[in-house]
Amino acid sequence: MAPANGAEAETLDEVQAMKNAANALLKENHLHDADAQYTKALAALNALCERADLRETPAEKLNEAAAVILSNRAMTRIKLEEYGWAVNDASEALSRCPSYYKAYYRRGCAKYAIGKYKEALADFRAVQRLHGKDADNAAKLKDCERRVREEAFARAIAEDSAPPLSDSFSVSSLAPVEDSYTGPRLEEEGEEETEQEDGSAIVKVSREFVDALLEAFRKQQKIHARYAARLVLSARRMFSALPNIVHVCVPAGREITVCGDTHGQFYDLLRIFELNGAPSRENPYVFNGDFVDRGSFSVEVILTLIAYKLMDPSCMHLTRGNHESLAMNKIYGFEGEVKAKYSETLFKLFLEMFRKLPLAYVLDGTGASSLRANELPPSRASETAVPASHHENRDGNDGTDTGASQGATEGGKRALVVHGGLFSRDGVTLGELQRIDRDCEPDSGLMAEMLWSDPQKEPGWGASKRGVGVAFGPDVTERFLDANALQLVVRSHEMKEAGYEVEANGRLVTIFSAPNYCDQMGNKGAWIRFGHDMVPRFTQFEAAPHPQVKAMAYAPNLGMYGLM
Structure with missing residues (x-):
């Protein structure tokens, strides 16, 4: 110059x-x-x-x-x-x-x-x-x-695309389980399976199998390809029976935990379970999308979550994130990881399962009898407190009221859990979202906005900082919530230094559960516990040690920065 x-x-x-x-x-x-x-x-x-x-x-x-x-x-x-x-x-x-x-x-x-x-x-x-x-x-x-x-x-x-591979795939086409295999074992196919209302078979998963699965993964061992395929196929059948937006009742005296992005950070997932308790009927979880990509233990994360879902559907609830998609998996590592650990066939089965994941959950503490809800069992008294050695914000949203009480249960409120955020127009209803055909890639429309959008501080709408979805202001949040008898939006999708952030006058919460994201960001992770009042109680946690496998190890060997 x-x-x-x-x-x-x-x-x-x-x-x-x-x-x-x-x-x-x-x-x-x-x-x-x-x-x-x-x-x-x-x-x-x-x-x-x-x-x-x-x-x-x-x-x-x-x-x-x-x-x-x-x-x-x-x-x-x-x-x-x-x-x-x-x-x-x-x-x-x-x-x-x-x-x-x-x-x-x-x-x-x-x-x-x-x-x-x-x-x-x-x-x-x-x-x-x-x-x-x-x-x-x-x-x-x-x-x-x-x-x-x-x-x-x-x-x-x-136009000439074949039907989903999952509809015709037989695990018998995979190599049989060898006598020398020492990992966790499922019962033989057909012997220990339950049927859904549509007659489709769901593999029966025991607590003992899940415990053995986690221990094997902790030691960097794989489960047999046949077992992995059976878990994925069964989870797809189970998710297929769920609506786009699933209602879960949270009665007075009971709690549910919501976690954000985990992004293949398996050892941090284990830390959540160690600190907050393993998923069970008495200690249920919602994981709000982006289970895979970036972290190099994505296979272990998603197989763990669906194993819990199959063990007891009431203990584990999963929403779809923008990374449960083909375009993201090709760039950020999940495709490469599945092919390295298993095969292209199993990757295709995972993709077809992702397309069946619900898009959102309504956590309902109102006690309204008109909802077809899964009843949550009482929390054990010892699980309502978070270990004192970890920071907890029991006020949740700095004391801001998240809305008036509605329904039959005094103080009961409703929260929407969705991965990304809200929409580029007013007037969107939960009924409209229920009618979306979700069995597709999230490239456009309301579904893309649910998985990709982000909040902004300014009122109204703005261009998406990501290039997909929309930026929506606190006034947009308020109008959507009021129109749909909701008090709170819980979303993920963004790394936060503290692991969480409260915005929109206490009516929108971001939760992110991948600490030290990509092994370099230095952020904390967090989770939320909700009672029927939908007041968020946050717990932060630090990253757990993990084996020396770097983040993005299975992504295309292109780097993102090069000439930068």
């Missing part, structure tokens, strides 16, 4: 200092602080750009400096999974400096991260044109070309 004098030089020095500080924060993964510093630096530089009469530095040089800051902020937002905002930053950087190849690269990475491969391909080709054959960019370009071909092929055969 050209030298300048006086106030201009002072401003440029301040901008450089703020950018350097932001770069240091980014390097240490203090991402929100880095974002704020880049934003301050950009504001100061933009103010200088607007004062053409008072500056000596050519506009071209100032725009080049702004492009660097915007591109660096795009990198920060990619690491924050704010892919939509990262695309916007990189695009603005290119509008100010069209030859800045790093902005093309970062925009390509952001689009790749949300499955927009054709658009990402154009950006990676621009990098190659401007910067030559960088190895990392070349790998991403090649991968995008492959994925674009795969998408075109999938569209071409969509």
